[in-house]
Amino acid sequence: MAKKRKQSTSIKETDLYRPVRDYLIAQGYTVRAEVHDCDVTATKDGELIVIELKRAFNLDLLLQATARQRAADSVYVAIPRPASLARRTGWQSMKHVLRRLELGLILVALDTPKPSIEIVFHPLPYERKKNRGKKRAILHEISQRSGDFNEGGSNRRALMTAYREAAIRIACYLETLGPMAPRALRELGTGAKTLSILASNYYGWFERVERGVYAVKASAAAELVNYPELVQRFRDELPRETPGLPAPES
Numbered sequence: 001m002a003k004k005r006k007q008s009t010s011i012k013e014t015d016l017y018r019p020v021r022d023y024l025i026a027q028g029y030t031v032r033a034e035v036h037d038c039d040v041t042a043t044k045d046g047e048l049i050v051i052e053l054k055r056a057f058n059l060d061l062l063l064q065a066t067a068r069q070r071a072a073d074s075v076y077v078a079i080p081r082p083a084s085l086a087r088r089t090g091w092q093s094m095k096h097v098l099r100r101l102e103l104g105l106i107l108v109a110l111d112t113p114k115p116s117i118e119i120v121f122h123p124l125p126y127e128r129k130k131n132r133g134k135k136r137a138i139l140h141e142i143s144q145r146s147g148d149f150n151e152g153g154s155n156r157r158a159l160m161t162a163y164r165e166a167a168i169r170i171a172c173y174l175e176t177l178g179p180m181a182p183r184a185l186r187e188l189g190t191g192a193k194t195l196s197i198l199a200s201n202y203y204g205w206f207e208r209v210e211r212g213v214y215a216v217k218a219s220a221a222a223e224l225v226n227y228p229e230l231v232q233r234f235r236d237e238l239p240r241e242t243p244g245l246p247a248p249e250s
Helices: 001-008 014-027 059-068 083-087 091-100 130-146 162-178 182-187 195-199 220-224 229-238
Strands: 031-034 040-044 049-055 073-080 102-109 116-121 207-210 213-216
Touching: 014 031, 014 040, 014 073, 014 102, 014 116, 049 059, 059 073, 059 083, 091 102, 091 116, 091 182, 130 162, 162 182, 162 195, 162 207, 162 220, 162 229, 182 195, 195 207
Parallel strands: 049 073, 073 102
Antiparallel strands: 031 040, 040 049, 102 116, 207 213
């Protein structure tokens, strides 16, 4: 394993050139290297193709390749063929970016007795398609949050989601008013997912004290102190007179 890693780090961009050049010549192209800052140029029947060579996929490669699009009919990027594990890490995202930029992708196999290339895809016009379901999900999540309680760019702390916010509201109401049925909580504004939040008990804050009636565990108080602003808001929102408990729900 260590030997393969050492070999991959010793690859030079010039190592990629000969396999790419030989492939293009076999396809009938006239190939020239390092023409006006282009790593590889290939011409045939008035068509100009440019291939940018890099040891790894990175921002510099994208900047160079997109700059070449101003002059070339087609632009490809060529990188060493990654190991199978490397392909799984960001592989789909990398291909998506290249397609969005209308760049082609060439993989050069240097870990075989005879170097070879694989044309993963050619540069083609990209038709942007929006994921309407994803958009609806984002808009719904925004509408269900009462405020902005996260810090953009954070990834090591628990995010405040609409689900977590609803669970905090329910916990505050149960802590203040005592055990209640989901229907009574919904009448106070805890939302349509009240029963599922109580039943699934994802955060471990709730317990069923009798059929259709739930209470908040004492251990939840240690969690609620992490959200003082929300807790205070939810307690202030409680009406002075609360509705009575309806019949228990099944």
